[in-house]
Amino acid sequence: MPEPDDLMWRIAGGSGDGIDSTSQNFAKALMRSGLNVFTHRHYPSRIRGGHTYVEVRAGNGPVNSRGDGYNFLLTLGDSFARNPSEDAYYGNEEAKPLTENLDELNEGGVIVYDEGLLDEEDVEAINLEERAEENGWHVYPVDLRGIAREHGRDVMRNTAGVGFTAALMDIDPAYFEEIISNGMSGEMKEANLKVLEDAYELGQEVEHTHGWTAPEGEGHDEEQVLLSGSDAISYGAIDEGCRFISGYPMTPWTDVFTIMSQNLPKFGGISEQVEDEIAAAALAIGASHAGVKAMSGSSGGGFALMSEPLGLAEMTETPLVLVEAMRAGPSTGMPTKPEQGDLEHILYTSQGDSTRVVFAPANVEECYTQTRKAFELAYEYQIPAIVAYDQKLQGELRNVPESFFDEEPNADPGSVLTEEEIAEAAHHASDKFKRFLHEPEDGSNVSPRSVPGQEGGRFLATGNEHNEVGHISEDPENRVIQMNRRMGKLDDIREELDATEQSHQTYHGPEDAEYGIITWGSQQDTVFEAVDELNEAGHSVKAVGVSDLMPFPETEMTEFLESVEHAVVVEMNASGQLRGHIQKELGKYGDKLSSLLKYNGNPFEPRDVVEGFETSNGDGELPHQRMTYVPAAGD
Amino acid sequence: MSAFSAIGADSETDDEAFTPGIEPQPTWCPGCGDFGVLNALKKAMPEVGRNPDEVAVFTGIGCSGKLNSYFESYGFHTIHGRSLPVARATKLANPGVEVIAAGGDGDGYGIGGNHFIHTARENHDMTYIVFNNEIFGLTKGQTSPTSPKGHKSKTQPSGSAKDPLRPLSLSLSAGASYIARTAAVNPNQAAEILAEAIQHDGFAHVDFLTQCPTWNKDAKQYVPYTDIQESDEYGHDINDRAEAAQAMYDAESKLHEGEILTGRFYVDDERPSYTAEKQAIGEMPEQPLAERYFDEDAEWDRSYDLLEKHK
Numbered sequence: 023m024p025e026p027d028d029l030m031w032r033i034a035g036g037s038g039d040g041i042d043s044t045s046q047n048f049a050k051a052l053m054r055s056g057l058n059v060f061t062h063r064h065y066p067s068r069i070r071g072g073h074t075y076v077e078v079r080a081g082n083g084p085v086n087s088r089g090d091g092y093n094f095l096l097t098l099g100d101s102f103a104r105n106p107s108e109d110a111y112y113g114n115e116e117a118k119p120l121t122e123n124l125d126e127l128n129e130g131g132v133i134v135y136d137e138g139l140l141d142e143e144d145v146e147a148i149n150l151e152e153r154a155e156e157n158g159w160h161v162y163p164v165d166l167r168g169i170a171r172e173h174g175r176d177v178m179r180n181t182a183g184v185g186f187t188a189a190l191m192d193i194d195p196a197y198f199e200e201i202i203s204n205g206m207s208g209e210m211k212e213a214n215l216k217v218l219e220d221a222y223e224l225g226q227e228v229e230h231t232h233g234w235t236a237p238e239g240e241g242h243d244e245e246q247v248l249l250s251g252s253d254a255i256s257y258g259a260i261d262e263g264c265r266f267i268s269g270y271p272m273t274p275w276t277d278v279f280t281i282m283s284q285n286l287p288k289f290g291g292i293s294e295q296v297e298d299e300i301a302a303a304a305l306a307i308g309a310s311h312a313g314v315k316a317m318s319g320s321s322g323g324g325f326a327l328m329s330e331p332l333g334l335a336e337m338t339e340t341p342l343v344l345v346e347a348m349r350a351g352p353s354t355g356m357p358t359k360p361e362q363g364d365l366e367h368i369l370y371t372s373q374g375d376s377t378r379v380v381f382a383p384a385n386v387e388e389c390y391t392q393t394r395k396a397f398e399l400a401y402e403y404q405i406p407a408i409v410a411y412d413q414k415l416q417g418e419l420r421n422v423p424e425s426f427f428d429e430e431p432n433a434d435p436g437s438v439l440t441e442e443e444i445a446e447a448a449h450h451a452s453d454k455f456k457r458f459l460h461e462p463e464d465g466s467n468v469s470p471r472s473v474p475g476q477e478g479g480r481f482l483a484t485g486n487e488h489n490e491v492g493h494i495s496e497d498p499e500n501r502v503i504q505m506n507r508r509m510g511k512l513d514d515i516r517e518e519l520d521a522t523e524q525s526h527q528t529y530h531g532p533e534d535a536e537y538g539i540i541t542w543g544s545q546q547d548t549v550f551e552a553v554d555e556l557n558e559a560g561h562s563v564k565a566v567g568v569s570d571l572m573p574f575p576e577t578e579m580t581e582f583l584e585s586v587e588h589a590v591v592v593e594m595n596a597s598g599q600l601r602g603h604i605q606k607e608l609g610k611y612g613d614k615l616s617s618l619l620k621y622n623g624n625p626f627e628p629r630d631v632v633e634g635f636e637t638s639n640g641d642g643e644l645p646h647q648r649m650t651y652v653p654a655a656g657d
Numbered sequence: 658m659s660a661f662s663a664i665g666a667d668s669e670t671d672d673e674a675f676t677p678g679i680e681p682q683p684t685w686c687p688g689c690g691d692f693g694v695l696n697a698l699k700k701a702m703p704e705v706g707r708n709p710d711e712v713a714v715f716t717g718i719g720c721s722g723k724l725n726s727y728f729e730s731y732g733f734h735t736i737h738g739r740s741l742p743v744a745r746a747t748k749l750a751n752p753g754v755e756v757i758a759a760g761g762d763g764d765g766y767g768i769g770g771n772h773f774i775h776t777a778r779e780n781h782d783m784t785y786i787v788f789n790n791e792i793f794g795l796t797k798g799q800t801s802p803t804s805p806k807g808h809k810s811k812t813q814p815s816g817s818a819k820d821p822l823r824p825l826s827l828s829l830s831a832g833a834s835y836i837a838r839t840a841a842v843n844p845n846q847a848a849e850i851l852a853e854a855i856q857h858d859g860f861a862h863v864d865f866l867t868q869c870p871t872w873n874k875d876a877k878q879y880v881p882y883t884d885i886q887e888s889d890e891y892g893h894d895i896n897d898r899a900e901a902a903q904a905m906y907d908a909e910s911k912l913h914e915g916e917i918l919t920g921r922f923y924v925d926d927e928r929p930s931y932t933a934e935k936q937a938i939g940e941m942p943e944q945p946l947a948e949r950y951f952d953e954d955a956e957w958d959r960s961y962d963l964l965e966k967h968k
Contacts, residue, residue: 247967257960265946266750287940289958290949292749297775301742304735308715308746311733312754313947316746334736424964431957435950441662452678473947474713474731474747474754475661482725484734493681493726494734 028081029057029191029236030089030128033183034119035098038070044180045076046419047205048187050248051197052080053421056239059248062088063417064624067273067357073122082240085420086385086547090629091128094191095120096183098166099139117144124148130158132232134186136179138167160232162190169220174213181214182221189225192235245424251389251415251544252277255345256285258393259317263433264343265291266316268305270298272324273357274416275347279319299324303331303344310341311483313435313473315397319345319409322364323354326371332406333372338483339404339458339471339508341436343396348412350623359623360413362543363595365603368410369572377508379407379515380572381526384546386420390427392526392569399518401436403468403511410571412594414625415544437470444472444479454491457481460503467510516573527578531557531564538582538589539565539635540615542600545626549592552631563635568600574607583611588654590638592631596621598652617652624648660951663710664753670708672699677729684723690867690879691720693841694759694788695727697848704852705755712755715744717764719795721788724759738769741776741785745931748783751947752932755855756783762803763793766822770802777831777860782930784854784861787824790869798872805913821913824864825905825922829898834859834925836901838908838918840866840879846919853921859930866917882917895924 031048035041042063049059057080066072079089097119120135127133133154135145145163154161164186170178181202188195195218202214249257255278259267267286269279283293292309296302299320306318320328325346335342348364350356355363370376379399381392389411396407439447447470448456448463455478459469472479482492487504489495519525530550535557541549546567553565566582568575583589583604591601598617605612618634620626630649636642637651644651676699685691702712712730716722718737725732731754735743744758765773765787776785791808793799800813803824807816828836835857839847847865854861866879885891885904893900901923908918935941942949949955 245968247964249967253967257963260960260963263950263957265949266746268746285960285963290942290946292935292941292946294746294749296742297771300739301772301775304739304742305746305749308733308743309750309946311743312747312750313950314750315950316750330736331739334739338733424968427961427964429959431959433950433955433957438950440951441660450679454677454679473751475664475711475751475947477661477663477666477710480710480729480731482732482734484732485736486734491679492732493679494723 027083027237028079028085028089029094030077030079030092031094031096031187032075032077032092032123033096033098034073034075034123036071036119037065037068037074039098040177040180041074041076041098044184045078047198047201048184049078049080049419051201052078052239053246053248054200055194055197056241057081057237058083058085059419059421060085060087061419062414065358073118075119075123080237082237087551087628090627091126093128093131094187095123095127095131095133096187097123097133097135098179098183099136116140117148120150121148124153127157127159130232131160132190133159133161134183134190135161135163136166136183137163138165162228164224166221169224170217172220173216174210178214178217181217185218185221186225189222190230190232195222242423246421247424247427248419248421249386250277250417250419251383251386251411252281254386254389255393255409255411256281257427258390259343259397260285260289261429261431262315262394262397263431264315264317264397265289266306266309266314267291268294268296268302268316268318270296270302270320270324272321274349274413275319275321275324275345277416278345278347282317299327300330303328303342306342307331307335307340311473313438315401315433315435317343317345319347321347321349322351322367325364325367329371332378333374334485335406336372336377336508337485340483341400341404342406343400344406344408346408346410347416348410350621356623358413360544360625361594361621362412362545363599363621364410365571365595365599368408369603375505375509376572377405377512378572379405380410381407382410382543382569382571383415384528384543384567384569385415386422387426388526388569389415394432398432399515401434403515404437404471405511410543412544437468439470439472439479441476441478443470444476449478450491453478455479455481456490457483457492458488458490458504460490460507467507467514512573519570520577525575525578526569527575528567528569529564532562533564535564536562536587537635537639538586539563539592539631540568540589540600540604541565541592542568542571545592545594548626548628549631552628552635555628555632556635561635561639571603574603576607579604580608583608583614588614588616588638590616590618590635592618592626592634594620594625596650612655614654616654616657619650619652620648622648660948661751661753663708666708666711668708671703674709675699675702675729677727681726683727685720686871688868688870689720690790690841690869691724691788693844693847693867694786694865695724697844697851698728700844700848701852701855704848705855707755711753712757713747715740715747715756715758717760717769719761719764719793721759721761721764738764738767738772741769741772744783745776745779745781748781749932749941751945752782753945757786757855758783759786759788761794762787762789762791763801766802766824774827774831777828777833777862779931780832780834780860780928782858782860782932784851784863786851786863786865788867789824789864790867790873791821792869792873794869794872823905823909825909826902828862829902829905829923832860833862834928835861836923837921838864838866840882840917840919841868842880843882843919846884850921857924859925859928866919878915879917882919885918885920885922891918895921898923
C-alpha cells in the first residue's frame with residue numbers, strides 16, 4: 023500500500039456510543055502531539071443507534087479537508103442495535119458500523135473491529151476476509167468490549183479502541199492518558215486509564231501485518247486550539263459585543279444557540295429560548311431596537327419562518343444578525359446532513375426588494391472574522407446581516423493558533439446617537455426626531471438612530487413605508503427616496519469591503535491558470551486541495567471561494583472569470599444556485615460556467631472535484647452517480 | 658447626562674404630552690371604538706407618571722396597529738401578530754422602558770395567539786391591550802376568533818361554526834397576572850384600568866371592547882355594561898384564581914347574550930415578573946443591558962478565556 027502522508031482515522035458506531043466525544047479527544051491528543059488535525063462528522067437523525075462515524079485526519083502539513091477516503095477504521099459496533107432480525111429494514115445494526123464503512127476505506131487500510139460485539143457469522147456474512155484480500159486491508163479483530171468489561175463498563179469500548187489504535191499506529195499513549203486524567207475523575211478515570219493501558223499493551227503484542235505508523239508530530243510554533251465553525255461564530259459574536267440571543271432549537275443551528283446560551287449569562291448577556299422562530303427573530307429585533315447587539319438564527323425550515331421579521335428589520339432599518347445553518351432540504355429534508363441548498367432562500371426570502379448582507383464563511387477562521395464583520399456592518403448600516411454555513415462546517419473541528427482569537431472586543435453599537443447628539447440632530451418642527459432622514463448629513467445612506475428611553479429621540483418604527491419621522495406614508499416621492507436610500511446601503515457596503523482590502527473571497531492556485539473553479543462556503547478548502555492535485559497532475563487550474571454573497575463582489579468575480587477560459591462551479595445542491603447567482607449578478611457568463619453538484623448528504627471529497635474538473639475538461643466522465651455535472655449553456 | 662435620562666425623569670406630564678405635534682389624520686372610521694382606547698391611554702399616562710420618551714408602544718397590524726401613530730412615545734408598528742415578541746425583548750434589553758403592546762382580536766388572539774400564550778406564561782412586566790371588536794376591520798369585515806358562533810361574513814357565508822375564543826379564560830390559563838376587560842363606551846373605567854395595568858409588575862392583559870360601526874353593526878351590544886367591581890352580584894375576590902375563573906366564565910358566556918361585564922377579573926401581585934425570575938437564577942444582568950453600550954467604563958470581556966477548554 024502507498025505510504026500515507028496523513029493519518030485518516032474513522033471511528034464508527036451507533037449514536038449514543040460516545041463516537042463524538044471519543045473522536046474529539048482523539049483529535050485533541052493528536053493536536054497536542056504536534057500535528058494539524060481536521061474532523062468530519064456524519065450522523066443519522068436518531069438519538070440512539072444507527073450509523074454514525076467521525077473521521078479524524080492528522081498530518082504535519084496543512085490539513086484542510088477530510089481527505090480522500092480514509093485509512094484506518096475502528097468500529098465499535100452499535101450497542102443500541104434494535105432490529106436484530108435479518109430481514110428488518112435497518113438490517114443487522116451491530117454489524118452495520120463495519121459493513122457500512124468499507125466502501126470508502128482506502129486500499130491497504132487497517133480495520134479494527136470489536137469481536138466482543140460481533141459474532142463470527144456476522145463477519146462471515148459480509149465476506150470480510152475476501153474483501154480484505156482484494157483491497158489489501160489489514161484486519162484486527164479484538165475483544166474491545168471484553169477489555170472494557172474487565173475494568174469498568176461496556177461503554178468504555180471506545181477507550182479500548184483508542185488504546186488499541188494508538189499501539190497499532192505507534193502513537194504515544196501519554197497524550198490520551200493526559201486527556202482522560204484531565205477530563206474525568208474518581209473511579210471513571212481509573213477505570214478508563216486501565217482500559218487504555220490494557221488495550222495499548224494488547225495492540226503492541228499482536229502481530230502487525232500493516233507496515234505504517236502515524237506521522238510523528240513536528241510540533242506547532244504556538245499554542246493551538248481545536249474549534250468548530252459553530253464555536254467560532256459564537257466567539258465572533260461575543261467579541262463583537264453581542265449580548266442577546268433568541269432562538270428555537272433546530273439542527274444544526276442548535277449548536278450556536280447552545281454555545282451562546284451557555285456563555286452569554288456569564289458575559290452579562292441574555293439568552294431566550296422562545297415559542298417559535300418567528301418570535302426568535304422578532305425578539306432579536308426588539309432587543310436591537312432597544313440598543314443591544316442581538317442575534318438569532320435557525321436552519322432552513324426555521325429560517326423560513328423568519329422571513330417575515332427579516333423583512334421588518336429591513337424596512338425599519340433595525341440592525342440584526344441571523345445565522346442560517348443549512349441542512350439538506352426541501353422541507354425537513356435530511357436533518358443531519360449538509361447541503362448548500364438554501365442560498366436563494368437566504369438571498370431573497372421575504373417580500374419586496376431585499377436589502378441584506380450575506381456572508382458564507384469557508385472555515386473556522388472565517389466563521390470568526392466574518393461573524394464579526396457581519397455585526398459591524400449590521401450595526402453601522404442598520405441592515406440585517408446573515409451568516410450562512412452548513413452542517414459540515416457546524417460540526418467539523420480543526421486546530422487554529424490561539425493567537426488568532428487574540429482580538430480586541432468591539433461593543434460599539436454602530437450608528438446610534440447619544441442624547442447629546444440627538445439634541446443636535448434633525449427634528450421635525452413638532453420636536454419629533456427624524457429617524458429616517460431622507461438625506462443624512464454625512465452624505466451617506468445611513469440615518470442615525472435613537473433608542474427607547476433616550477430623551478428627545480421619539481420616533482415610530484414601522485414595517486409600512488414611512489416618512490422621515492416614521493409615520494406611514496404612501497407619498498410616491500418619499501417612497502422612492504426611502505427605497506433608494508435603503509438599497510443604496512448595499513453599494514456603500516460593497517465599497518467599504520473593497521476599500522478595506524479585506525476581501526472575503528479566497529483565491530488558490532496559479533494566477534495565470536487556464537481554467538477556474540468557483541465554490542462557496544464549507545466546500546472551499548476541499549476544492550483548494552483538489553486544485554493542488556490537479557496542478558500536480560499537469561492541469562492549469564485556479565480556484566476562488568466566494569464568501570460575499572450579498573452584496574456580490576462584482577469586480578473581483580468579473581476579473582476572475584475574464585482570466586479563465588472556463589470555470590466549474592462546485593456546490594452542494596441540485597440546482598446550481600451559486601452559478602445562477604453569478605449569472606444574475608454579472609449579467610453574463612452563461613456560456614462559461616458549468617456546474618459540479620453533489621447533494622447526496624455528503625460533502626465533496628477532493629477526488630470528487632478532481633473527477634468533476636476532468637469531466638468538464640472533456641477528459642472523461644463521472645465514474646459514479648453521487649454527483650451531477652451540468653455543462654455550460656450551449657455546450 | 659445619563660444615556661437614558663428620560664427614564665425615571667421627575668417630570669409632570671399631562672395627557673397633551675402624549676398627543677403628537679404632527680398628528681396624522683386618524684384613519685379610523687367615525688364612531689370607531691379605537692378612539693376610546695387612544696383617549697383612555699392618554700388619560701392614564703399622567704396617572705402612571707411616565708413621560709413620552711420613556712414609553713414604548715408596540716403594535717401589530719390592523720386598525721389597532723395605528724395606535725402608536727396617534728400616540729406620542731417611542732413606537733414600533735411591527736407585523737401581523739408579532740407585537741409581543743418584539744415588545745418583550747425591548748423590555749428585557751432595557752427594563753427601565755415602560756412597554757405597552759397593543760393589537761386587535763385577529764392580530765392578538767388569531768395570528769399572534771401563540772405569542773400571547775407564551776408572553777403571558779413568562780409574565781413579562783408589560784401591558785397588552787387587545788382591541789376586541791369581534792371582527793377583522795382593516796381587511797373589511799371577516800369573521801375573527803372572537804366573533805360569535807353563527808356570525809356571517811364574506812368568508813363565512815353560512816355563519817361561523819366555531820365557538821368564539823374566550824380571551825379572559827385563555828389569559829388566566831396561560832399565566833397573565835393581571836386580567837381585566839373594559840370598553841370604549843366607558844372612558845373613566847378604561848383609563849383607570851389602563852393606569853393600573855401599566856403600573857402592575859407583570860403581564861397585564863386588558864381585553865378592550867371596541868365597537869366597529871362599519872363592519873360589525875352589532876357594536877351597540879356593548880351598551881349597557883355592568884362593572885363587576887361595582888355590582889353586588891359579581892363582587893368576586895380578584896386575587897382568587899378559582900373565583901376569577903368562574904367570573905370570567907360567566908362574563909364570556911353572557912357577552913353574546915347581551916350582558917356585558919367589565920372590570921378587573923384577576924390580579925396576582927405576588928408572582929414575580931419574568932425579569933425578576935431571570936435575575937434570580939443569574940441569567941439577567943442587574944444593570945439594564947442597553948445601558949452598557951453607552952457606558953464608557955463598561956468592561957467588555959472577550960471570548961479568549963473560553964479557549965482554555967479547546968486546548
